[in-house]
Amino acid sequence: MRLSLRFVLPLLLVLAAIAYAVSPMVDQLTLRWFVRDLDSRSALIANAIQEPLLEQLAAGRKAKTGDFFNRISQDERLFAVGYCATPDTPMLASRSLPKQITCAELARWTGPGEHLLASEQGPLHVAVHPMTSAAPADAAAVPGQLVLVHDMSFITRRSEETKRYLVYVFMALGAAVSLITVIVAQLSWRGWMAGVRALLRGEGLLRQPEINPPPSLPGFKPIARDLQRLISELESENRARDESQLTWSAETLRTILHGELRGEDVIVVSNREPYIHQRRGERIEVQRPASGLVTALEPIMRACSGTWIAHGSGSADHEVVDKNDRVAVPPENPAYHIRRVWLTPEEEAGYYYGFANEGLWPLCHIAHVRPIFRSGDWAQYIAVNRKFAQAVVSEAKTKNPIVLVQDYHFALLPKMIHEELPEATIISFWHIPWPNPESFAICPWREEILAGMLGSSIMGFHTQSHCNNFVDTVDRFLEARVDRESFNVSFGGKRTSVRRYPISIAWPPDPELLQKCVPECRRHIRELNDLPPEHKLGIGVDRLDYTKGILERFRAIERLLELKPDWIGHFTFVQIAAPTRSGIDEYQHHEAQVRTLATRINARFERRGPAPIILKIEQHAPPLVYEHFRAADLCFVSSLHDGMNLVAKEFVAARDDERGVLILSEFTGAARELPEALIVNPYDADQCAAALHLALSMPDMEQRDRMLLMRGLVAEFNVFRWAGRMLLDAATQRRHSRLTDMPGTSTL
Numbered sequence: 096m097r098l099s100l101r102f103v104l105p106l107l108l109v110l111a112a113i114a115y116a117v118s119p120m121v122d123q124l125t126l127r128w129f130v131r132d133l134d135s136r137s138a139l140i141a142n143a144i145q146e147p148l149l150e151q152l153a154a155g156r157k158a159k160t161g162d163f164f165n166r167i168s169q170d171e172r173l174f175a176v177g178y179c180a181t182p183d184t185p186m187l188a189s190r191s192l193p194k195q196i197t198c199a200e201l202a203r204w205t206g207p208g209e210h211l212l213a214s215e216q217g218p219l220h221v222a223v224h225p226m227t228s229a230a231p232a233d234a235a236a237v238p239g240q241l242v243l244v245h246d247m248s249f250i251t252r253r254s255e256e257t258k259r260y261l262v263y264v265f266m267a268l269g270a271a272v273s274l275i276t277v278i279v280a281q282l283s284w285r286g287w288m289a290g291v292r293a294l295l296r297g298e299g300l301l302r303q304p305e306i307n308p309p310p311s312l313p314g315f316k317p318i319a320r321d322l323q324r325l326i327s328e329l330e331s332e333n334r335a336r337d338e339s340q341l342t343w344s345a346e347t348l349r350t351i352l353h354g355e356l357r358g359e360d361v362i363v364v365s366n367r368e369p370y371i372h373q374r375r376g377e378r379i380e381v382q383r384p385a386s387g388l389v390t391a392l393e394p395i396m397r398a399c400s401g402t403w404i405a406h407g408s409g410s411a412d413h414e415v416v417d418k419n420d421r422v423a424v425p426p427e428n429p430a431y432h433i434r435r436v437w438l439t440p441e442e443e444a445g446y447y448y449g450f451a452n453e454g455l456w457p458l459c460h461i462a463h464v465r466p467i468f469r470s471g472d473w474a475q476y477i478a479v480n481r482k483f484a485q486a487v488v489s490e491a492k493t494k495n496p497i498v499l500v501q502d503y504h505f506a507l508l509p510k511m512i513h514e515e516l517p518e519a520t521i522i523s524f525w526h527i528p529w530p531n532p533e534s535f536a537i538c539p540w541r542e543e544i545l546a547g548m549l550g551s552s553i554m555g556f557h558t559q560s561h562c563n564n565f566v567d568t569v570d571r572f573l574e575a576r577v578d579r580e581s582f583n584v585s586f587g588g589k590r591t592s593v594r595r596y597p598i599s600i601a602w603p604p605d606p607e608l609l610q611k612c613v614p615e616c617r618r619h620i621r622e623l624n625d626l627p628p629e630h631k632l633g634i635g636v637d638r639l640d641y642t643k644g645i646l647e648r649f650r651a652i653e654r655l656l657e658l659k660p661d662w663i664g665h666f667t668f669v670q671i672a673a674p675t676r677s678g679i680d681e682y683q684h685h686e687a688q689v690r691t692l693a694t695r696i697n698a699r700f701e702r703r704g705p706a707p708i709i710l711k712i713e714q715h716a717p718p719l720v721y722e723h724f725r726a727a728d729l730c731f732v733s734s735l736h737d738g739m740n741l742v743a744k745e746f747v748a749a750r751d752d753e754r755g756v757l758i759l760s761e762f763t764g765a766a767r768e769l770p771e772a773l774i775v776n777p778y779d780a781d782q783c784a785a786a787l788h789l790a791l792s793m794p795d796m797e798q799r800d801r802m803l804l805m806r807g808l809v810a811e812f813n814v815f816r817w818a819g820r821m822l823l824d825a826a827t828q829r830r831h832s833r834l835t836d837m838p839g840t841s842t843l
């Protein structure tokens with residue numbers, strides 16, 4: 096309202112000034128019109144009265160002429176009439192003729208015509224008309240002039256009236272313009288305010304979808320596009336600031352969820368569940384699986400709450416869920432829910448063991464194990480993906496949830512969710528490598544897999560080379576539009592952003608894992624393994640998977656002992672290998688190979704002291720794993736191909752004493768982030784042996800320098816950043832789609 100007054104008052108003042116300036120001009124104009132009117136009126140009257148006047152003059156009836164003139168001047172405007180025979184004679188006139196008009200005075204005027212005169216009675220119009228005779232013969236005998244005097248005061252009255260009307264008109268005009276302006280201003284102000292508020296809430300600037308779908312505003316189209324661009328720029332500026340200034344923590348992540356995503360519910364889908372309930376006789380034991388995916392996502396879910404949908408694979412899983420198949424976890428301090436999905440043995444065999452782990456796993460890892468593709472497995476893979484899609488739909492509280500789809504078990508799920516919940520933001524993350532197009536080509540259902548993944552809003556990989564491979568593969572096998580500058584793929588009318596999000600671990604690590612001091616860990620773990628106190632110790636922690644390069648690792652140890660026999664009896668490598676996928680032939684075969692090789696190497700060097708390799712094929716709880724990390728002099732990660740490998744980062748996190756050496760395969764995603772590790776090619780036994788020797792003899796200062804740099808990296812690029820970046824990108828996409836879905840706007 097104040098704004099409207101601020102606008103209306105000046106407008107009214109301007110209009111008043113215009114009225115004031117215009118009125119003299121109007122006065123002049125109307126005066127000219129009226130004088131012209133009086134001129135022609137006088138001429139008319141003069142013509143009309145000339146004949147009777149001539150007759151009366153000719154008849155010498157002067158008294159009658161006076162009456163005649165008096166009668167005529169009773170007209171409202173004709174003030175007086177007079178006749179002058181000569182300049183010297185007195186004027187024959189009506190009574191009302193002003194005294195200053197005499198025949199002598201008329202003779203001094205410039206001649207016949209019209210004159211304006213000021214008199215006691217007011218302004219007068221005096222018209223002098225020469226008399227003419229109807230009979231030419233008498234013309235000389237008809238001298239004299241007729242004088243017609245009109246009252247002009249009515250002109251002044253009219254002018255006053257006109258001025259008054261003019262003021263009224265301008266006032267009415269001002270009021271009308273003000274009213275229209277105020278209404279328009281109020282409407283647009285409200286619209287802009289709503290837009291700005293929406294922007295501040297993180298919605299599209301010109302849209303409040305839940306309240307009022309906006310009408311199509313073609314006029315705003317260019318503005319919307321500019322705004323969109325502006326938002327993008329601001330976002331990228333903010334992102335740069337975020338990256339450099341934010342210390343990512345569980346709290347930061349919670350703030351992002353509540354601020355950027357307004358606390359929306361997050362649904363995670365993975366095959367492996369974070370807590371497995373196993374029956375052990377009378378009691379139920381809670382197990383934590385050996386899984387990089389679980390290691391990364393669990394702290395995220397603790398921070399964000401929400402629902403984690405996963406396969407219920409534990410023998411007591413059924414016993415602990417509610418009627419909706421949900422259980423609150425972590426058991427000691429519940430923060431989120433697991434929604435369990437039950438699979439039949441046939442489904443598990445076809446989808447998990449078959450298609451996912453005999454087909455896609457070796458296909459993507461290129462670890463020289465042939466992928467096996469069976470149509471029966473494919474059918475189960477489709478059916479199980481569909482089952483999980485239904486679970487997502489039933490868990491979604493809104494029509495646009497944020498769904499985090501995890502890994503190669505669910506390549507088809509993004510498309511299925513998108514079909515059911517087109518407004519959902521689906522972020523898929525592929526935890527394993529993506530091969531080059533030639534390697535991927537051998538999958539018989541390659542097009543279906545790619546189309547399924549492109550149901551995602553964002554498709555994430557650990558490294559840029561995996562993103563490149565994926566985009567190349569899509570380009571090769573699908574009719575899709577691939578934008579290599581923005582790394583966006585458009586397929587079937589849907590756009591997917593392909594992005595790199597290097598996964599990590601929680602930072603700082605859980606204090607419970609670091610509770611025991613390093614000397615205590617060194618002592619305890621050596622005792623546990625019957626090793627002397629100062630014995631050099633190496634550690635490897637993996638699932639017993641052929642991609643982890645455990646055989647290559649053992650061969651490197653053997654080579655070290657061949658090349659540097661001084662280490663025989665003074666160095667032992669403890670390999671913790673969690674059993675995995677043991678229903679698959681290849682894994683059984685691999686386990687047998689690992690056991691045989693360890694036995695052979697030990698047999699070869701054991702006689703000169705403790706065994707060089709201690710193989711523990713069993714699941715170890717995180718506190719015991721961390722104790723091993725803290726007790727070791729080196730950690731050896733020799734994956735033949737690995738998306739990231741979080742064991743490398745966990746070892747770094749465990750070493751708050753800033754000691755210990757990491758030997759890391761160049762074929763892991765982690766090698767790109769931790770160049771201070773000793774980077775090796777696991778296929779090169781000599782090189783790995785040299786790295787082992789270097790690690791065992793590395794001075795404390797160098798260990799410290801390397802470890803400090805690696806710890807700094809892991810602290811900064813922790814798992815909260817991994818999840819936070821994905822969620823921020825999801826928030827950005829949601830803002831963009833609100834803007835671009837608006838009628839009358841187009842995609843960037």
Ligand code: F6P
Nearest residue numbers: 367385386387388389502526675
């Ligand atoms: O990190 C890759 C990954 O395949 C995860 O998807 C999985 O949770 C983990 O390794 C362990 O594998 P599995 O769940 O088959 O035991």
